[in-house]
Amino acid sequence: MSSIKVKLKEADLNKIKEICKSFDNKEGELINVLHKTQEHFGYLPAEVQEAVAQELKMSVAKVYGVVTFYSFFTMLPKGKHPISICTGTACYVRGADNVLQEFKRQLDIEVGETTKDGKFSLSCLRCVGACGLAPVVLVGDKTFGRVSPDGVKEILEQYKD
Amino acid sequence: MHLLVCGGTGCRAAESDAIVTNLQQELEKNGLQDQVQVVMTGCFGFCEKGPIVKVSPDNTFYTQVKPEDAAEIVAEHVVKGRQVNRLLYKDPEKKETVSDSKHMDFYKKQIRIALRNCGFIDPENLDEYIARDGYMALGRCLTELKPQDVINEIKESGLRGRGGGGFPTGIKWEIAAKNDADQKYVVCNADEGDPGAFMDRSILEGDPHAVLEAMAICGYSTNATKGLIYIRAEYPLAIKRLKIAIDQAREYGLLGKNIFGTDFEFDIELRYGAGAFVCGEETSLIHSMEGLRGEPTIKPPYPAESGYLGKPTNVNNVETYANIPVIINKGANWFNKIGTEKSKGTKVFALAGKINNVGLIEVPMGTTLREVIFEIGGGIKDGKKFKAVQTGGPSGGCLTEEHLDTPIDFDNLVQAGSMMGSGGMIVMDEDDCMVSMAKFYLDFTVEESCGKCSPCRIGNKRLYELLDRITQGKGEMEDLQRLRNMSQVIKDTSLCGLGQTSPNPVLSTLDNFYDEYVAHVTDKKCPAGQCKDLMTYTIIEENCVGCTACARVCPVGAISGEKKQVHNIDPEICIKCGACIERCKFDAIIVK
Numbered sequence: 209m210s211s212i213k214v215k216l217k218e219a220d221l222n223k224i225k226e227i228c229k230s231f232d233n234k235e236g237e238l239i240n241v242l243h244k245t246q247e248h249f250g251y252l253p254a255e256v257q258e259a260v261a262q263e264l265k266m267s268v269a270k271v272y273g274v275v276t277f278y279s280f281f282t283m284l285p286k287g288k289h290p291i292s293i294c295t296g297t298a299c300y301v302r303g304a305d306n307v308l309q310e311f312k313r314q315l316d317i318e319v320g321e322t323t324k325d326g327k328f329s330l331s332c333l334r335c336v337g338a339c340g341l342a343p344v345v346l347v348g349d350k351t352f353g354r355v356s357p358d359g360v361k362e363i364l365e366q367y368k369d
Numbered sequence: 370m371h372l373l374v375c376g377g378t379g380c381r382a383a384e385s386d387a388i389v390t391n392l393q394q395e396l397e398k399n400g401l402q403d404q405v406q407v408v409m410t411g412c413f414g415f416c417e418k419g420p421i422v423k424v425s426p427d428n429t430f431y432t433q434v435k436p437e438d439a440a441e442i443v444a445e446h447v448v449k450g451r452q453v454n455r456l457l458y459k460d461p462e463k464k465e466t467v468s469d470s471k472h473m474d475f476y477k478k479q480i481r482i483a484l485r486n487c488g489f490i491d492p493e494n495l496d497e498y499i500a501r502d503g504y505m506a507l508g509r510c511l512t513e514l515k516p517q518d519v520i521n522e523i524k525e526s527g528l529r530g531r532g533g534g535g536f537p538t539g540i541k542w543e544i545a546a547k548n549d550a551d552q553k554y555v556v557c558n559a560d561e562g563d564p565g566a567f568m569d570r571s572i573l574e575g576d577p578h579a580v581l582e583a584m585a586i587c588g589y590s591t592n593a594t595k596g597l598i599y600i601r602a603e604y605p606l607a608i609k610r611l612k613i614a615i616d617q618a619r620e621y622g623l624l625g626k627n628i629f630g631t632d633f634e635f636d637i638e639l640r641y642g643a644g645a646f647v648c649g650e651e652t653s654l655i656h657s658m659e660g661l662r663g664e665p666t667i668k669p670p671y672p673a674e675s676g677y678l679g680k681p682t683n684v685n686n687v688e689t690y691a692n693i694p695v696i697i698n699k700g701a702n703w704f705n706k707i708g709t710e711k712s713k714g715t716k717v718f719a720l721a722g723k724i725n726n727v728g729l730i731e732v733p734m735g736t737t738l739r740e741v742i743f744e745i746g747g748g749i750k751d752g753k754k755f756k757a758v759q760t761g762g763p764s765g766g767c768l769t770e771e772h773l774d775t776p777i778d779f780d781n782l783v784q785a786g787s788m789m790g791s792g793g794m795i796v797m798d799e800d801d802c803m804v805s806m807a808k809f810y811l812d813f814t815v816e817e818s819c820g821k822c823s824p825c826r827i828g829n830k831r832l833y834e835l836l837d838r839i840t841q842g843k844g845e846m847e848d849l850q851r852l853r854n855m856s857q858v859i860k861d862t863s864l865c866g867l868g869q870t871s872p873n874p875v876l877s878t879l880d881n882f883y884d885e886y887v888a889h890v891t892d893k894k895c896p897a898g899q900c901k902d903l904m905t906y907t908i909i910e911e912n913c914v915g916c917t918a919c920a921r922v923c924p925v926g927a928i929s930g931e932k933k934q935v936h937n938i939d940p941e942i943c944i945k946c947g948a949c950i951e952r953c954k955f956d957a958i959i960v961k
Contacts, residue, residue: 238660243602243641277662277819278643280602296564297759297795298721300809306946310924313944334646334813336603337567338379339721340416340728351382357948358922 216255223248224256228263235266238274242281251285279333287322287329289367291315294344296335303356304343308332310357311345314364327367370405370447371425373488377412377574378567378606380420384436385409388420391439396447405447411575413488414729415475418458423470423488430470431456461725461747475726475745480707482715483531483568483691484731487575492610495617498578504623506697507582510589511629519590520546523693525701527713532558532649532686533764533790534866535712535779544673545591545683553593554682555584555635556672557690558654559600559607562646563762564813566793568717569687571729573600573607576691577614581637583693585624588635591683596637599654603644611639646763646817649791650865651676651684653819664821665865686791688717708734712778722759722795723750732777739773742796753798757881761790763810763817764870766877767803786877788870802899803882804889808836810874818867825868828859832875839886841902842893849886852879898960901945905961910935912957919949919958 216224227244231237241260246252252275261268275281293299293308312318315328322329338344341353345363352363374380374389389409396402413421418432422442429452431442438456445451457466458473470476481487490497498504510519524539545553557580561569573580584596600608615637618624626634640658647653648663651672657663658677676682692714696704705713712734718741721727725747732741738758742748749755757767766787768775775781779789797806811833820826835852838844856872863869879886888894895903908919908928915933920926927943930936938949938958950958 234660236660239641239643239657240660243643273662274660278645280642280644297762297793297809298565298727300564301722301795301797301801301806303947306948309944309946313924333603334562334644335564335567336378337561337570338382338416339565339567339719340379340419341382342721342727344382353382356951357924357946358952 216259220249220256221259224259225263228260233264235264238264238266238271239278242271242275246281251282253283284320285322285326285329286331288327289347290329290331292331292333292346294334294336294338294342294346295332296339298335298339299343302342306357307343307345307355307360310360314360328364372405372407372442372447373410373423373425374407375411375413375419375421375488376409376492376606377416377419377571379412379416381606383420385420385434387436388422388434388439391436392422392443395439395443399443399448401443401447408491409493410490411487411492412484412571412729413470414484414571414731415470415473415726416729417725417727421488422456428469428471430458430468430473432458474747475728475730478736478740478745479731480715480733481731482695482704482707483572483579483688483717484575484729485695486579487571487729490576492575492577493613495578495614495621498576502698503578503694504582506694507585507589507623508629509697510586511631511633516546516590516592519586519697522701523590523696526696526704527701527708527711528689528692528696528704529712529779530686531688531692531716531792533761533788535789538685538689541673541685542587542590542683544671545593545681548674548681550681552595552678552680553591554677554680555587555591555593555596556654556658556677556682556684557584557596557598558649558651558684558686559598559604560642560648560654561601561604561687561791562649562817563764563791563793565721565795566719566762566791568719568729568792570604570607572687572691572717573604574610577607577610578618579694580611580687580690581614581618581624583690584637585628585635586693586697587683587685587690589633591681593681593683594634594636596635597640597658597677598637599640599642599648599658601642601644608639608641615639645819646813647819647865647867650867653865654684655682662819664819665867667864688792709776709778711780716777716789716792718792718794720746720794720796723753723798723801724748724796725750734778735776737774737776738768741777741794742773746796749796749798753800755796756799756801757797757803757806759787759795759797759806759874760793761788761870761873762793763813764788764866764873765790765793766873767797767806767881768877769881786880787873800897800899802840802895802897803878803885804836804840804895805897805899807874807878808833808840811836811871814867814871818871822862822864822868824859824862825864825871828855828863829868829871831855832859832872836875839889840895840900842889842900844890846887846890848890849879849883904945905940906938906943906945906949907959907961908936908938909957909959912955914955914957916955918952918954922948922952924948
């Protein structure tokens with residue numbers, strides 16, 4: 209599974225148990241459990257999935273199947289400032305791809321990766337629905353609208369320290 | 370007096386929260402906080418000119434308002450009764466300011482049924498919904514109409530599913546009603562997956578109670594007591610407002626037991642999607658709600674027979690539900706006079722792309738594409754030439770100039786080689802390459818295919834590879850026939866709606882822009898100048914004044930040249946990003 213191994217601490221394990229219990233340890237609540245778990249840990253590494261499977265009394269394969277099916281779930285940790293480029297159609301026709309290429313170049317990472325210092329991670333998402341501001345870039349919760357490739361540097365500078 | 374501030378996602382991204390705070394502060398400074406109310410509403414639709422602030426009752430419509438404009442709005446408009454002219458909408462043709470939104474071209478041809486309350490009420494306040502006839506329809510159904518009467522009314526209205534399929538809603542309800550079971554479910558599909566469509570989100574953000582009310586009406590008609598809303602986790606604001614709305618409705622006794630003093634009971638819960646386009650398909654959606662991978666199953670059995678947890682389940686989309694209370698209140702015969710023979714009522718479209726007025730509009734069925742794009746949408750951005758409009762998202766097709774006068778309805782769009790879909794409308798101009806566009810959609814489909822059936826999983830991947838080759842100038846003429854054959858096989862043999870429609874963008878561009886494909890294959894040229902592998906950037910010596918603007922903006926240092934001397938682009942280093950062209954004021958850089 210994931211190349212990143214995190215040994216679960218007692219407290220983390222208890223958190224997972226607590227989340228599962230709040231959904232009555234029901235198999236049918238798996239997606240809700242995963243949402244809450246990812247909210248807490250930031251991502252869903254193999255160990256966390258194993259613990260969830262154990263609590264809900266289902267196979268790890270099934271949990272892994274669901275985690276990898278949905279794009280919202282991630283098995284890799286995100287950077288301190290996760291950058292998401294909207295690549296929905298409206299942003300695409302207004303030049304989102306050029307913006308994406310510029311982020312990749314400036315950060316020297318590919319989509320789905322995190323910079324070595326753990327500061328930025330890069331991902332694409334499909335439409336945040338702010339098509340009037342296309343192309344749109346999200347850094348954490350902040351939305352930047354009408355971004356052009358030469359505006360990329362300026363955005364990154366805001367998060368330099 | 371009310372100051373209505375748009376609280377849709379787009380306007381909030383442009384700091385409309387701060388506008389509300391500043392307006393309140395300014396009112397307090399003037400001691401007017403008790404006379405003037407600041408309300409954060411749902412989306413006004415005119416996203417292009419957001420954030421919007423509307424003054425009621427005089428209907429003054431302020432556009433592109435910044436937080437620092439709050440002081441002037443309060444000092445001038447509220448205190449002195451003088452409009453702030455510089456913030457009014459300016460008609461681009463007549464060059465006159467228009468203060469009342471009713472007189473703006475963007476709103477003139479619209480009829481707002483599903484969006485009736487968006488931009489009018491505070492979505493977090495149930496009393497405001499009730500003041501606009503909210504929950505009156507539910508009350509009438511429970512106390513005056515039998516379940517079958519309600520179904521008949523919906524059938525009579527001619528309402529068809531707004532999620533894409535266009536299946537008659539009344540008939541769907543009737544099937545669910547006829548299947549007996551100890552438990553039935555009413556599901557709202559709010560997994561708006563079409564990239565570029567945001568009507569469902571806007572309705573949920575701007576008028577959440579309309580959907581709750583309609584689901585309760587559906588529950589009454591089909592004898593279901595549980596409602597589930599399946600919503601994308603990517604819509605945090607809509608989720609927040611729905612949660613507030615559900616709590617308020619429970620508090621008022623509009624959800625729960627003994628609604629309106631009758632023995633009808635109905636309650637609603639939220640279920641979260643996790644980012645999968647295929648979950649817009651009913652059977653996938655139901656599996657996802659059960660905590661499984663969102664893979665479709667063969668129909669029949671339809672959800673109305675065996676759906677969530679194997680029980681009869683009625684699934685409708687957000688916009689479909691939003692129409693229901695109005696139909697009950699105003700009657701089927703009012704609703705079915707709007708629209709065309711086979712498509713009644715209105716349709717909400719999300720206008721986006723290379724169009725002047727990006728936004729959310731609602732027009733009667735039968736309005737032409739020309740009216741939507743050129744009158745309401747204000748035409749193409751930067752005076753460019755219209756090339757195509759994509760409707761129906763990744764399942765739809767590209768329509769051209771010759772389709773502009775086609776009245777929009779479910780059947781006409783299918784006949785023209787596209788489809789209604791959920792209502793995304795992406796406008797493209799002469800700079801957009803249609804082969805790349807088809808490739809863009811296929812890239813989306815390949816990523817979103819659930820992988821259960823091979824035509825969709827493998828076929829779409831092959832289609833993508835063929836298109837990729839063509840955009841790199843490595844295509845052969847035989848590839849064009851291969852694209853067609855493969856598309857037909859995928860359409861005919863895929864399990865669910867995703868695969869059955871995914872080749873549409875390819876087929877419609879092949880039909881309407883065949884020459885463009887040929888240019889890529891035989892001349893190795895991209896006529897729109899978008900396919901990077903087929904372009905070179907060069908500087909026209911006569912036009913270059915040596916201002917160095919291009920060299921400074923070039924991210925890779927591919928442009929060299931002394932000040933006031935003709936510059937030069939090194940094609941080996943150039944990454945063809947186009948930044949230099951945008952910067953050059955002398956038209957000295959061309960793409961070939």
